[in-house]
Amino acid sequence: MNEFIAPARPIIGDDERAAVDRVLRSGMIAQGPEVAAFEQEFSAELAGGRTCVAVNSGTSGLHLGLLAAGIGPGDEVVVPSFTFAATANSVALTGATPVFADIDPQTFCLTPDAAREVLTERTKAVMPVHLYGHPFDAPGFAALAAERDVMIFEDAAQAHGASLDGRMVGTFGTFAMFSLYPTKNMTSGEGGMVACVDDDVARAVRLLRNQGMERQYANEVVGFNARMTDVHAAIGRVQLGKLPAWTAQRQANAATLDAGLAAAAGVVTPAVAPGAVHVYHQYTIRLAGSTGAERDRFVAALKEEHAVGAGVYYPIPNHRLASLEHFAPGLDLPETERAAAEVVSLPVHPSLTEADLTRIVDAVVAVAGAGA
Numbered sequence: 001m002n003e004f005i006a007p008a009r010p011i012i013g014d015d016e017r018a019a020v021d022r023v024l025r026s027g028m029i030a031q032g033p034e035v036a037a038f039e040q041e042f043s044a045e046l047a048g049g050r051t052c053v054a055v056n057s058g059t060s061g062l063h064l065g066l067l068a069a070g071i072g073p074g075d076e077v078v079v080p081s082f083t084f085a086a087t088a089n090s091v092a093l094t095g096a097t098p099v100f101a102d103i104d105p106q107t108f109c110l111t112p113d114a115a116r117e118v119l120t121e122r123t124k125a126v127m128p129v130h131l132y133g134h135p136f137d138a139p140g141f142a143a144l145a146a147e148r149d150v151m152i153f154e155d156a157a158q159a160h161g162a163s164l165d166g167r168m169v170g171t172f173g174t175f176a177m178f179s180l181y182p183t184k185n186m187t188s189g190e191g192g193m194v195a196c197v198d199d200d201v202a203r204a205v206r207l208l209r210n211q212g213m214e215r216q217y218a219n220e221v222v223g224f225n226a227r228m229t230d231v232h233a234a235i236g237r238v239q240l241g242k243l244p245a246w247t248a249q250r251q252a253n254a255a256t257l258d259a260g261l262a263a264a265a266g267v268v269t270p271a272v273a274p275g276a277v278h279v280y281h282q283y284t285i286r287l288a289g290s291t292g293a294e295r296d297r298f299v300a301a302l303k304e305e306h307a308v309g310a311g312v313y314y315p316i317p318n319h320r321l322a323s324l325e326h327f328a329p330g331l332d333l334p335e336t337e338r339a340a341a342e343v344v345s346l347p348v349h350p351s352l353t354e355a356d357l358t359r360i361v362d363a364v365v366a367v368a369g370a371g372a
C-alpha cells in the first residue's frame with residue numbers, strides 16, 4: 001500500500017523554530033514587539049494597508065470585530081449556513097441573531113440575492129465567507145450595503161491572498177478576519193488577524209482584546225483577554241514570508257487536478273469566477289447528484305483503497321446543527337443542502353509531490369468510474 005496522503009499538512013521549518021527560540025530567549029513572551037511587527041507586515045502584504053489587529057484565534061477575531069462594529073442583542077447578521085460553525089457562533093456570542101441564507105452553486109459562497117431576501121429592519125450586517133479560498137461577490141454585496149444601509153463583514157479565515165478584480169479580500173468590509181489555525185494557508189499556531197476599515201474599529205478591537213485597556217489599569221470598556229503571544233506572532237511572521245510561494249504551489253496543484261479530473265465521471269471541478277484569484281485553501285469537487293451517504297462511501301474508498309485522505313467541509317449545514325438550529329427552525333436552503341451532500345475536498349496543500357497529485361487523480365478517476 002502506498003503512503004497515506006494527508007488532506008492537510010502544516011509546514012513548520014527551521015525558520016519557524018529559530019524564530020520561536022529567539023522570542024523565548026528574549027524573555028518577552030506575551031504580546032509585544034513581535035505582534036506589532038506581525039500586524040504591520042500582515043497589513044502591508046495581505047490587507048491592502050488596512051490597520052490589522054492580531055488576536056488569539058480567528059473566532060476571537062470575528063467576535064471582537066462584530067462587537068467593535070456595534071453588533072449586539074436585537075440585531076440580525078446574515079451569514080451562510082454552508083461554512084464552519086465559527087461564522088454563526090461569533091454572531092450568536094454577541095447576543096445577536098445569525099440569519100442563514102443560501103449559496104452560489106458555483107463558488108459555494110453566500111450570494112447577495114439570497115442575503116437580500118432575508119433582510120429585515122433589524123439586519124445590521126451581512127457576513128459572507130470567502131469559502132475555500134474563493135472570494136465572494138464583493139461588488140454585489142457592496143451594492144446591497146449601499147441600497148439597504150447594512151454593513152459588510154468578511155470571514156476571510158480561508159482566503160489569505162485571494163482577490164477579486166485586483167482587490168485583495170480583507171479590504172471589502174468594515175472588518176475582515178483571517179484565521180491562523182495550523183491547517184489554514186498560513187499559521188501562527190493558533191491566532192487570528194482582524195483587518196479594520198478605520199481607526200475607530202481598530203481601536204475598539206484593540207480595547208476588547210486587552211480587558212478594555214489602552215493605558216494600563218485605565219479600563220474603558222469590558223473586554224476579553226484575546227491577545228496573541230509574541231511566540232505565535234514570530235511563527236506567523238515567518239509563514240507570511242513563505243505564503244506567496246505556497247499559494248502559487250496550491251494554484252499549480254489545483255491546475256494539475258483540474259486537468260486530470262476534467263473527464264472524470266460525475267466529478268465537477270471547482271469553478272473560478274471571472275476576475276477572481278482563488279487561493280485553494282480547499283480544492284473542493286462535487287459528486288454531481290450524490291447523496292451524503294454515497295459521498296461518504298466515495299471518501300472512504302479514496303482512503304481505504306487508495307490511501308488518499310479527503311475531507312468533507314461541511315457535511316452538516318450550520319442551520320441544522322444542534323447548537324444553532326433554534327435560530328432557524330424548519331429552514332430550507334436547497335443549494336446548501338445539495339453542497340453538503342456532494343462536496344469532497346481533495347488534498348491540494350503545497351507539500352504534495354507530482355507523484356502524489358498523479359495518485360490523487362488516478363484514485364478519484366477509479367472511484368468515480370466504479371460508481372461508488
Ligand SMILES: *Cc1c(COP(=O)(O)O)cnc(C)c1O
Binds near residue numbers: 180
Ligand atoms: C477556521 C475558520 C474560522 C475560525 O478560525 P479559528 O482560528 O479556528 O478560530 C472561522 N471561519 C471559517 C470559515 C473558518 O474556516
